[in-house]
Amino acid sequence: MKKILLLLVVLLFVISGYSQQYKNNWKSIDSRPVPEWFEDVKFGIFIHWGVYSVPAWAPANADIGVYAKYSEWYWSRINDNSDAGKLFREYHNTMYGEDFQYQDFAPQFKAQHWDPEQWAELFKRAGAKYVVLTSKHHEGFTLWPSEQSWNWNSVDIGPHRDICGDLTKAVKDAGLHMGFYYSLYEWYNPLYHNNLEKYVDDHMIPQMKDLVNSYKPDLLWTDGEWDHPSEKWKSTEFLAWLYDDSPVKNSICVNDRWGKETRSKHGGFYTTEYDLVHEGQKGEIQKAWEECRGIGTSFGYNQMETPDNYMTSDALIDMLVAKVADGGNLLLDVGPTADGRIPAIQQQRLFDIGDWLQLNGEAIYGTRKWNDADENKHDNVYYTRKGNDLYVLCTRFPESSIEIKGIKKVSNVNLLGFNGEVNYKKSGKKVTINIPQLSPLTNPSEYAWVFKIENAFK
Missing domain, CATH: 2.60.40.1180 (Golgi alpha-mannosidase II)
Structure with missing residues (x-):
């Protein structure tokens, strides 16, 4: 009996020790390897979809820099005084009037033609192995019934659907890995601007834990971290929970956007965006990494884009080859319309990539960079x-x-x-x-x- 009790004590000690494997500091958090599945999959689909999909506008052909052409930044752009902001504001006032508020777009985000199973089958046919949905962009509108975003989420207003939940089921049923993009900051949340610590404790971290506990994603892709260092975001505290105590502690992957100092330095896999590398050079990266970009000039749907703004299938496949050969993944974005359709030109590009991968996928999936x-x-x-x-x-x-x-x-x-x-x-x-x-x-x-x-x- 004593031996049995001793074994139980030892077992409890081991379990207790394991639950504290990762500490609240970057040295400990960075010691966790990126789960191998992430380096095997190579090709994923990013989805930017939200209230910004209603105006769906950005000056695609203006000479204003890469980031200023993002339609998902519509709310912020109509309120800033940059060259891009002037273009956005002129369009908004002409089309909707100066008194029309961004929030008034939300009821028009109806997703009435959305079929999550059709999306999942499209992504599978494209040869993608994982999907990352914007659960919440910088506008703060959540695609799930978040308690912290009352009446500013896809169940209370607009589609009246749990988009995160419905797409998670469809994607997992299709045999793909499911993940979520989540913006740490919110442009116009008063709590964020007036009491950052309370925002982090009572809004941001509860939302991220809700996503993880409710939908058990394989990937959490954070963004909007640049205003503050990771200490203010309590990033290592959250990641220690994620790696030790969450229901996906063994499989979850995260990126490197956890504070103004963390890109290409801390977190999980490193990220580049439209080939822009942050705080480091890609050639020096010894960790798993991923390039993300849209097929065109924007992540969110931009009705102003023409075929000339979209990469050709040839160029997209060449890019996939180059990223994988350099040891990375490609996370290619689609921007659905407000009613839930993926534009035909984007689907055509995905079909071509999928056809190529069906023939040549063994040279992509599960491969590694050749050192010579x-x-x-x-x-x-x-x-x-x-x-x-x-x-x-x-x-x-x-x-x-x-x-x-x-x-x-x-x-x-x-x-x-x-x-x-x-x-x-x-x-x-x-x-x-x-x-x-x-x-x-x-x-x-x-x-x-x-x-x-x-x-x-x-």
Whole structure:
């Protein structure tokens, strides 16, 4: 009996010790590895959808910088005196009148044509493995029935639906990972401006814990951190809870936007946005990282964008290849309309990416950066590695042979999707791939082409 009691005491001690594994400081929080699933998935879908989807406007072609073209910043822009703000305000006053308040858009955000299952199937067909929904942008409007956002959420007004809950179910049923974007700050919340500590304690942290406890996401993507250092946001305190005591403590991933000093320094995976790297250079990053951007110039839907503002399918696939080859993920944004439809041009881009991934996905999913890639530079050629296999990804079809150094052994070389033979020559630790002649009938891809070198590192 004494032995049993002793074992129980030891077990309780171990459990207690584990629950305190992560402490309230960055050294401890940063010691937690990014869960491996995040580095395996490589391609995800970002969704910016909210009250800003009603005016859905930004000057897409104005020379005002990248960030000033974000339609989701509509409320803030109509109230600032920047060059961008003047354009937003002129449009707003002309279209709606000076007395029309941003809050008056909320009842028009109806989502009447929204089908979460259709969205989930679209994202799955696109080859995405995870989804990140804006649960709350800087406007403070939540897409779930948050107690802290009474009458400023998607259940009390507008769609009258728990968008976070409905989409979470659809995405998880489709076999994808589900995550949430969450803005730490809010532009016009009086509590945020008058009593930051109370805002953090009584509004922000309860909302984040509610998201985690209610929907059990695999990813929490924070933003809006730049006004204050992480200490003021109590970020390490929240993350210690998330990693130790939350229902998703083992699987949850977070990014690096937890305070004005944290990007590319603290948190989980590092983030870049429209290729802008914050507080560091991408080449120096030794941690998991992710590029996020829209297909066009904005994250939220912008009715002013034309086909010229959207990246082509070719360019998007090339970008995916480049980010993955550099060890990162691509989180590509869609901006739905206020009634719940994803614009056809955005869907078409996703279909093309999905078709390409269906053929070439083994060179993307589960791969890692090849450390010898810099010693094997060729124009429009990238590399990924999975186990003993090396993938050679060509964003333009090669006009001549490709010589690759650092190859121990080769059992075969093939072009994914091509039934013909690929000739190669192995000499020492170097292999030369002879490029096959393709016809319209034998060409496996419209965009990037992938050569697979099997058992290159045995």
